[in-house]
Structure formats: structure tokens, C-alpha cells
Amino acid sequence: MGLNLSQPAPLVARELIGCELLVGTGEAACGGFITETEAYTADDPASHSFRGPTKRSRAMFMAPGTLYVYKIYGMHYCLNIVCGDHDGQAVLIRGLRPTTGIEIMMKRRAMTNIKLLTSGPARLTQALGIDLSFNGLHLDVVAWKLRAADRAVTVSVGPRVGISKAVDVPWRFYATDV
DNA sequence: GTATCGATGATCT
């Protein structure tokens, strides 16, 4: 009864809040509980998949569980988990509450402020060591773990951040307790 | 505390 990533992105985005995402194994493992996500679909003018698969957005049309990583503003990376059914849907991971490998992540980000360590899509990828080489890989083949939430989480909903189209669509989800 | 702005380059039109 884990997550079903074949569902529509808004549903998966909601369910991912409170799940534990871990990257790497053993001493190198790092990650935490997902606290903020956004959904994107092919029907959605704000989505990279809106005009069909392109060189950049190709991964969004791959199997559920595929990673879609893109570079933004010439310097930052953002991580999505593909969902749906090869139909251009994905969930942007925007925030984590770090639990594992905190020392490693602080070193990668050259920062000790826990609040800024993994909150924000580009901060999170930097902390986890994610870059374009992860784009198109599948969760299952990258030694990643994605565990369903083990307890109830209070989730709030609102409009997505940093977009200029479909600005009122309430497809941002974020944990409001703890 | 909030507001604004520059960095920096791939992607798509």
C-alpha cells in the first residue's frame, strides 16, 4: 500500500507530503520528509509538458517514478518525480525537512542554517547532490527510497510559486503542522 | 521585518 505514482499529478503531489525521500545508501544516504510540492500536467499552460515532449521535457512523458531534473535561471536545478501514465505529468519537490545525512548536506551547501538547508526547489537539489545527470533516471535504479508517510500530516493548498500562467490553479501543497 | 534586483545560460518561439 505504498504510493501509486500512476495517479494524476495533483493527487500524487498531495500524497507525497509527509513521505520520506532518501538518496544514496549507507553513509552517503541523505534526505528527509517532503514538506512542499507542486503538480504539473500536460493540460497546464504553466507546465514544461504543455506543448508536448521537447528535448527538455521528454522525461515528463516517461514511466511514473522517473526523475525529471531541469536547469533554471542558468544556475539552479529542480527535481520532479514523474507520475500519471506517460502523459506529461510530474510533481516538483519544493521542500524537505532533513532527517538523514544532515552533515553531508550542510557540507554540499556550505551552510549550517537548517531552515535554509533543503527548503526551496534549488536548495534541495544542491543539498541532495542532484544535477542534470539524474534526469530521466528512475527512482528504482538510482538507489533512492520513497516511503509513504507513516502518520497523518496536515496539508494546506494554494497557488503555485514563480509561474506566470495558470497562476490561480491551487496545485501547491505544503505541510502545516510540525 | 518586507522589497527589489542581479546573476546567468539553456530553452523555446
Added chain:
DNA sequence: GATCATCGATACC
């Protein structure tokens, strides 16, 4: 040639 699914620094209140 314009637009970014952002961040961090700086300025100002």
C-alpha cells in the same frame, strides 16, 4: 530575443 517551476545579497522601514 524573451522567458524563466530560483536564490542570495542588499536596501530600506
